[in-house]
Amino acid sequence: MANIINEKSFAFAVRYVKMAQHLQDTKKEFIMSKQLLRCGTSVGANVREAQYGESKKDFIHKLAIAQKECNESLYWVELLYATSYLTEKEYQSIQMDLEELLKILTSIIVTTKKTIND
Numbered sequence: 001m002a003n004i005i006n007e008k009s010f011a012f013a014v015r016y017v018k019m020a021q022h023l024q025d026t027k028k029e030f031i032m033s034k035q036l037l038r039c040g041t042s043v044g045a046n047v048r049e050a051q052y053g054e055s056k057k058d059f060i061h062k063l064a065i066a067q068k069e070c071n072e073s074l075y076w077v078e079l080l081y082a083t084s085y086l087t088e089k090e091y092q093s094i095q096m097d098l099e100e101l102l103k104i105l106t107s108i109i110v111t112t113k114k115t116i117n118d
Helices: 002-026 031-051 056-082 088-117
Strands: none
Touching: 002 031, 002 056, 002 088, 031 056, 056 088
């Protein structure tokens, strides 16, 4: 499972970097794109950090941070769509990626919590 979340969170970060560049270069939007870039790339960074957690609780904590950053990313994507910086097609595609990441992160967190309580 860790490889899937590594791959997806990294691909998501790459997509966000490119999207922020696009928003800044073509739409001249700098504020929201920087926020989006910060939280979007933080997801993968926290996933990677979780792999070397000092304990299962630390692992869960880092993944929970990644989960929160993913949710914040969803907010910025929704805002960019609502303000017409993203098309409906772009929005739906990115939203699907975010929802998938959130589901995977939630599943890993729930499963790991069960192993602590067993």
